[in-house]
Amino acid sequence: MINGLLQIALYLGVLLALAKPMGAYMLRVYEGKLPAVVRWLAPAENLFYRLCGVDSKQEMRWTRYALAALWFSLLGVLVVYGLQRLQDLLPLNPQGFGAVTPDSSFNTALSFVTNTNWQGYVGETTMSYLTQMAGLAVQNFFSAATGMAVAIALIRGFARHTSETIGSFWVDMTRSTLYVLLPISTVLALVLVSQGVVQNFSAYEKATLTESVSYDQPKLDDSGNQVKDAAGNAVIEKVVVTEQTIAMGPVASQEAIKQLGTNGGGFFNANSAHPFENPTPFANFLAMLAIFIIPAGLCYTFGRMVGDTRQGWAILASMTILFVGFLAVAEYAEQQGNPAFTALGVDQNVSATQSGGNMEGKETRFGIVNSALFATITTAASCGAVNSMHDSFTPLGGLVPLAQIQLGEVVFGGVGSGLYGMLVYAVIAVFLAGLMIGRTPEYLGKKIEAFDIKMASLIILLPPLIILGGTALAVMLDVGRSSIYNPGAHGFSEVLYAFSSAVGNNGSAFAGISANTPFYNTALGFSVWAGRFWLIIPVLALAGSLAAKKRIPASVGSMGTHTPLFVWLLIGTVLLVGALTFVPALALGPVIEHLNMTSVH
Amino acid sequence: MLKEIRPAVVSFLLLTLLTGIAYPLLVTGISQATMSAKANGSLIVKDGKPVGSSLIGQSFSDPKYFWGRPSATGPVANNAAASSGSNLGPTNPALLDAVKGRVQALRDADPGNTQPVPVDLVTASASGLDPHISPAAAEYQLARVARLRGLMPEAIHKLVAEHTEGRQFGILGEPRVNVLELNLALDAAR
Known part of the structure; x- marks a missing residue:
């Protein structure tokens, strides 16, 4: 208990202490005043622009900025799709995996390009090393860099006045990759290897088991048909396994950017629960830090760029308060364990020699504290990496990830997308406050007018429309229902989680659901795309509109947006909008299940 | 509309070589040279x-x-x-x-x-x-x-x-x- 609180306090302490240096570093990167550690790369950056035919001084209007981001992403979809479809003909495929199916390739391509990393496939039995590193991991960089670029563009919208342009997408994206994502990933990957994360191109290793294991399977004849006995029953044969095949691969390099870019797509099926992705508590600590470091730092970058660091701290404070609240619920619910187990003679009490609690779908080295902490972090951000199986969480423990995704992942959030999502909520918050006192709302010296509110409303309303509409569609159709794994209310939660995760570009799952079907691959593929670009385009439109406005000086009637009052207003807005939208759906899933679980026992 | 296609294609290619080939090879090289038991x-x-x-x-x-x-x-x-x-x-x-x-x-x-x-x-x-x-x-x-x-x-x-x-x-x-x-x-x- 005490140790658990200490671990959480240590995590938050280190994160918040790093927010300012990280934010200051990114500020210099985006303003082109490169910090000394990366200044030697500047000639390479300039050469890069020359080869691309980009004039780095030439800025873009928001429409052109959006178009550049779209072209870059569309290209990503084509390449990732192609790599999967052709991987059997390409090198670095020691296990000889065949081409991935068209619907799964489509889903995975969209999913990785949009920073979602929803995975319908099993990594270690599907993807060649080349597909993983040159397709999926590359999108981990690109989608993160795109998100960061869009966030910086929106900040410029607030920071500038009477400006036609909001920056250059190519410059922002390139600098994000070259100076932020790549150097940190390289260092992180090497530290992860030191903890035991694998990094090689070998074929899967074979180890002789100390004790052989066996399983039963229907016997097949030479042509692959089931053999039947005289009574017409399938003949069962016993298969004895004396070797363990251990999957390998270039994991550490992918793992680092997977967390840092809040992508979350695991090299292996079990994601960050797999000992080769996340072998030690320290590796786990670094992973959690990597997920939040850029989103937290960007708050400071934002404050500096708009000329008032208090504005950035107010946003960061709102995020932190929301996060601690959600974390407390998840930790408490998981530590309580499963009441049904106690009746079976199982000890779920925390003690010096065991973590206790609901350990189904959790790893011993992480226990309850680090599993619930990781789950809260990964869904506060749009990461979606998991070090425990959310599908096996207690109903309330599972409600936390689900609800955080549905709020739009604005609690720290994805790299870039978290900040631009929260800034949109800030616009809504000042609008609500303006309505209450009958004044034109202002934020950071910009009048918030009809067009801005329309864009903000689109950003707030589109995701619930697709999440709730998609869930409703899926549970009405046989093809939607037949993929459900757990019975009862929990089965509904699986579908709701799938659409929430896709639209929120999260990528985690209540993974019992069999999502690798044409229906889900298509429906969720559409959802991830809409959840990304139907938001990025209005965000950039908002940026363009704000940048063009005049700055009005603060007067006595202006509401301070750096005060504790505003922090609570912002938190209230996020929770209120989320609650009004999703409480009915949550009541049908986790809430009913919680009542079932606690009333039966 | 089409003005952004060249930068998109060229930057995609170059950055793929950097982040999808050079980066994992560099990490593999250093890991295999200094921590091969763990990397394997x-x-x-x-x-x-x-x-x-x-x-x-x-x-x-x-x-x-x-x-x-x-x-x-x-x-x-x-x-x-x-x-x-x-x-x-x-x-x-x-x-x-x-x-x-x-x-x-x-x-x-x-x-x-x-x-x-x-x-x-x-x-x-x-x-x-x-x-x-x-x-x-x-x-x-x-x-x-x-x-x-x-x-x-x-x-x-x-x-x-x-x-x-x-x-x-x-x-x-x-x-x-x-x-x-x-x-x-x-x-x-x-």
């Missing part, structure tokens, strides 16, 4: 042949061994070529049946042991490959293993302690016992 899977080698990885769990059902976490991988438990959790929800009857069966198997293997069973010993791990159990789960099985091997509990206790890791840096994670390493040490001690 922390394998445990006996008589020149790998017998497992210290990070990957194996299945034990013989009562004279310590048993590890239940594993939901298919078709066999602890299939390190297809990691997976059970994904059973907390109110799924199949989960309760599974736990009931595991409690019974532990009781059958050690009649007379009526202590409550530590939860990690009867619940499936997230990866299906968890190499560890809690110290409580090792303690629960200690008397059984000692009896079946005809050894003093103190001797086994010493081995368990040797294969128990505390929290990392004294604070991070949970204390844990590496099951495969412990069982290999048990066999070697005989």
Whole structure:
């Protein structure tokens, strides 16, 4: 208990202490005043622009900025799709995996390009090393860099006045990759290897088991048909396994950017629960830090760029308060364990020699504290990496990830997308406050007018429309229902989680659901795309509109947006909008299940 | 509209070479040169042949061994070529049946042991490959293993302690016992 609180306090302490240096570093990167550690790369950056035919001084209007981001992403979809479809003909495929199916390739391509990393496939039995590193991991960089670029563009919208342009997408994206994502990933990957994360191109290793294991399977004849006995029953044969095949691969390099870019797509099926992705508590600590470091730092970058660091701290404070609240619920619910187990003679009490609690779908080295902490972090951000199986969480423990995704992942959030999502909520918050006192709302010296509110409303309303509409569609159709794994209310939660995760570009799952079907691959593929670009385009439109406005000086009637009052207003807005939208759906899933679980026992 | 296509194509190509080829090769090169045992899977080698990885769990059902976490991988438990959790929800009857069966198997293997069973010993791990159990789960099985091997509990206790890791840096994670390493040490001690 005490140790658990200490671990959480240590995590938050280190994160918040790093927010300012990280934010200051990114500020210099985006303003082109490169910090000394990366200044030697500047000639390479300039050469890069020359080869691309980009004039780095030439800025873009928001429409052109959006178009550049779209072209870059569309290209990503084509390449990732192609790599999967052709991987059997390409090198670095020691296990000889065949081409991935068209619907799964489509889903995975969209999913990785949009920073979602929803995975319908099993990594270690599907993807060649080349597909993983040159397709999926590359999108981990690109989608993160795109998100960061869009966030910086929106900040410029607030920071500038009477400006036609909001920056250059190519410059922002390139600098994000070259100076932020790549150097940190390289260092992180090497530290992860030191903890035991694998990094090689070998074929899967074979180890002789100390004790052989066996399983039963229907016997097949030479042509692959089931053999039947005289009574017409399938003949069962016993298969004895004396070797363990251990999957390998270039994991550490992918793992680092997977967390840092809040992508979350695991090299292996079990994601960050797999000992080769996340072998030690320290590796786990670094992973959690990597997920939040850029989103937290960007708050400071934002404050500096708009000329008032208090504005950035107010946003960061709102995020932190929301996060601690959600974390407390998840930790408490998981530590309580499963009441049904106690009746079976199982000890779920925390003690010096065991973590206790609901350990189904959790790893011993992480226990309850680090599993619930990781789950809260990964869904506060749009990461979606998991070090425990959310599908096996207690109903309330599972409600936390689900609800955080549905709020739009604005609690720290994805790299870039978290900040631009929260800034949109800030616009809504000042609008609500303006309505209450009958004044034109202002934020950071910009009048918030009809067009801005329309864009903000689109950003707030589109995701619930697709999440709730998609869930409703899926549970009405046989093809939607037949993929459900757990019975009862929990089965509904699986579908709701799938659409929430896709639209929120999260990528985690209540993974019992069999999502690798044409229906889900298509429906969720559409959802991830809409959840990304139907938001990025209005965000950039908002940026363009704000940048063009005049700055009005603060007067006595202006509401301070750096005060504790505003922090609570912002938190209230996020929770209120989320609650009004999703409480009915949550009541049908986790809430009913919680009542079932606690009333039966 | 089309003005952005050249920068898109060229930057995509160049950055793919950088982040998709050069970066993983650089990390592989440094790792293999300086930390090759870890980069290659922390394998445990006996008589020149790998017998497992210290990070990957194996299945034990013989009562004279310590048993590890239940594993939901298919078709066999602890299939390190297809990691997976059970994904059973907390109110799924199949989960309760599974736990009931595991409690019974532990009781059958050690009649007379009526202590409550530590939860990690009867619940499936997230990866299906968890190499560890809690110290409580090792303690629960200690008397059984000692009896079946005809050894003093103190001797086994010493081995368990040797294969128990505390929290990392004294604070991070949970204390844990590496099951495969412990069982290999048990066999070697005989």
